[in-house]
Amino acid sequence: MKSDIEISQTTKMDPIFEVAQKLDINADSLEQYGNYKAKVSVPLDPQNVKSKLVLVTSINPTSAGEGKTTVSVGLGDALSLLGQRIALALREPSLGPVMGLKGGATGGGYSQVVPMEDINLHFTGDFHAITEAHDTLAALVDNHIQHGNQLNIDPRQIVWKRVLDVNDRELRQTVIGLGGKTSGVPRQDGFDITVASEIMAILCLASDLEDLKRRISKIIIGYTYDGEVVTVADLKVQGALTLLLKDAIKPNLVQTLEHTPAFIHGGPFANIAHGCNSILATQAGLTTADYTVTEAGFGSDLGGEKFMDIASPAIGKRPDVVVVVATIRALKLNGGQDAKELKHEDLEALKAGVVNLKRHVQNMQQFGQPVVVGINKFATDSDAEVNFLHQYVADELHVAIAEVDCFSEGGKGAVDLANLVIENSETAFVSQNIYDADDSLVEKLTKVTQKVYGGKNVELTAAAKKQLKQIEKLGYAHLPVCMAKTQYSFSDDPKLLGAPSGFIITVRELQIKAGAGFIVAITGNILTMPGLPSHPAALDMDISADGTITGLF
Incomplete structure (x- = not known):
């Protein structure tokens, strides 16, 4: 064949x-x-x-x-x-x-x-547009800090990373702003893959261009020295980012x-x-x-x-x-x-x-x-x-x-x-939900773990507990949960196959995606920037002089 x-x-x-x-x-x-x-x-x-x-x-x-x-x-x-x-x-x-x-x-x-x-x-070019919009926002954040930081953004609490649509483990953790005063403020940063960008999620959940701009305006880019939320709306760049996504x-x-x-x-x-x-x-x-x-x-x-x-x-x-x-x-x-x-x-x-x-x-x-x-x-x-x-x-x-x-x-x-x-498809049915909108965030996590995964309970790390308190304080606990978990198992352990039960799901990080409208719960060893395997598919790809592509599966 x-x-x-x-x-x-x-x-x-x-x-x-x-x-x-x-x-x-x-x-x-x-x-x-x-x-x-x-x-x-x-x-x-x-x-x-x-x-x-x-x-x-x-x-x-x-x-x-x-x-x-x-x-x-x-x-x-x-x-x-x-x-x-x-x-x-x-x-x-x-x-x-x-x-x-x-x-x-x-x-x-x-x-x-x-x-x-x-x-x-x-x-x-959709993914390129999303990458460009995401990284434009990252550049605007650092530029704001460089030119006086009127919003009082704490560089240590910037949560908006950069993205690329490649698997590149080397970029998971980076240091930026090196090279002196004209090259920005040095700080820790990192890259996610474009498909993990909140702008990707927003684009896929937006009902029209106006809703897209409204959701982008809600994106949290970081926090002030006083612990207050800083959003895209505070930077006043939601219009610029949205126009990059008009097509x-x-x-x-x-x-x-x-x-x-x-x-x-x-x-x-x-x-x-x-x-x-x-x-x-x-x-x-x-x-x-x-x-x-x-x-x-x-x-x-x-x-x-x-x-x-x-x-x-x-x-x-x-x-x-x-x-x-x-x-x-x-x-x-x-x-x-x-x-x-x-x-x-x-x-x-x-x-x-x-x-x-x-x-x-x-x-x-x-x-x-x-x-x-x-x-x-x-x-x-x-x-x-x-x-x-x-x-x-x-x-x-x-x-x-x-x-x-x-x-x-x-x-x-x-x-x-x-x-x-x-x-x-002609069968009548009555829709049901796994959790209720007014459930607490922990209740939502627990119900998904017990009803969908077959697990016993959820445990939050010390860091996740601290983030939970912040989410509740800021008023985002009503949002639905988006569990970031291995695809290979019902649990957060990719080696635990079949239909395991009695396990604990460990949530190590909670991220507010205010524009997308959900809370991401990162479990196990899930990475938001994947790496390449020992034999990347790219090694088998080629293009001939007449433009014929080979090896692309």
């Missing part, structure tokens, strides 16, 4: 204006970036939502991921094959993982969004290999931020399609929970059905099989690992939505393993299940799953 990029490069794409016509988006609403991608300005009327919303999430993954985006794309194509008007709403890839370990994020095989190279690289806020329209419309917009990490594409992209689908398929990063314990508790209220709609993607290889890993042996049959490991799927299904059921399971098939899956998983889901979980082979077959490989989605 051809590589992902070879499949992408040999596919004839439709002109983007023809793709837009499938959703009745007229030419006046398109700003084309060449022939095959465009920015879209779709009039959004919350009272005119006619689309069913499908959320795709997954179990805890292997290091290579379990093909959640591939299944999302294949499901969209399959629904289209069944005569439905479809829109996909997905995140943009970060260059950090693209050049690092995980590779691209445009699906795979015959279920991809295209142009694959453009989307995985610079696309329409980035508009959703991007592309297509799948089978020409299904796809809105690709925003990309906050799910184990650092809230892990969902922009609400504007999702709402664009909801107002133009019969079914809108979206995904949330990593498993139901991360992106799935955050979609329900953070993104869904901003969208103004709950999913009508949730798809939990599972792979036999990931279940065997969670059951104790060595990561190097996953291609070999191991029924005992599978039987031990299915508890991971059970908890993910139950997690999503807690919110009230109908849930179905999609088995993303790999060539190494044995018949015995597939049959066992079917039987387990039917007998123990009592939810519908379908095999998916859209990687090899495209949309037709997900038709069974699409039929289940259509059927279950």
Whole structure:
């Protein structure tokens, strides 16, 4: 079988204006970036939502991921094959993982969004705009201090780091302002990855340009010597930062290999931020399609929970059905099989690992939505393993299940799953919340830990307790929580696989994201600036004299 990029490069794409016509988006609403991608300005009327919303999430993954985006794309194509008007709403890839370990994020095989190279690289420049806005704010903060510091900002209490869209461990902790008086005030600083930027989260949660500016104005950049909050509004630069994002806020329209419309917009990490594409992209689908398929990063314990508790209220709609993607290889890993042996049959490991799927299904059921399971098939899956998983889901979980082979077959490989989605999306449900808005911050952390992770309790480090008191004093304790946690385990220990219980989640830092509207709780060893692996994906990439790209997954 051809590589992902070879499949992408040999596919004839439709002109983007023809793709837009499938959703009745007229030419006046398109700003084309060449022939095959465009920015879209779709009039959004919350009272005119006619689309069913499908959320795709997954179990805890292997290091290579379990093909959640591939299944999302294949499901969209399959629904289209069944005569439905479809829109996909997905995140943009970060260059950090693209050049690092995980590779691209445009699906795979015959279920991809295209142009694959453009989307995985610079696309329409959204991430660059977010990086520029974020770092412009950092420069303005230091410039304010350099020129008299009228706001009385304490350089030791500046919380606004700089960002880059690369994995660069060397920049986690830095010292800036060296070189004498003309080079600024020396202080400790550091870099996060762009997808961890609060401006990324804000862009993905903003309802329009004015809301974007309002949220940016609320960003906390640091504190005064007296412990008072200093915001972007105090610096009076929210307008300047917003104008840098005037194009980035508009959703991007592309297509799948089978020409299904796809809105690709925003990309906050799910184990650092809230892990969902922009609400504007999702709402664009909801107002133009019969079914809108979206995904949330990593498993139901991360992106799935955050979609329900953070993104869904901003969208103004709950999913009508949730798809939990599972792979036999990931279940065997969670059951104790060595990561190097996953291609070999191991029924005992599978039987031990299915508890991971059970908890993910139950997690999503807690919110009230109908849930179905999609088995993303790999060539190494044995018949015995597939049959066992079917039987387990039917007998123990009592939810519908379908095999998916859209990687090899495209949309037709997900038709069974699409039929289940259509059927279950007609089921009436009553939405429920994991925690109440008026719960204390500790109660919110505890309820997520106990109800979603299966843990016993939450413990805050001394530093986190001090930050909690400050959050309560400043009046931000009412905000929802965004847990920054490993994607490999329900716990904060990436080696604790399966469906562990009785563990303690340790919160070592609490960060106020006043503009985004949530509190980030950093647990375990989570880093907001990842590092590159021993063999970065970049080592396998190249470009020929005629511009042909190779090695981009």
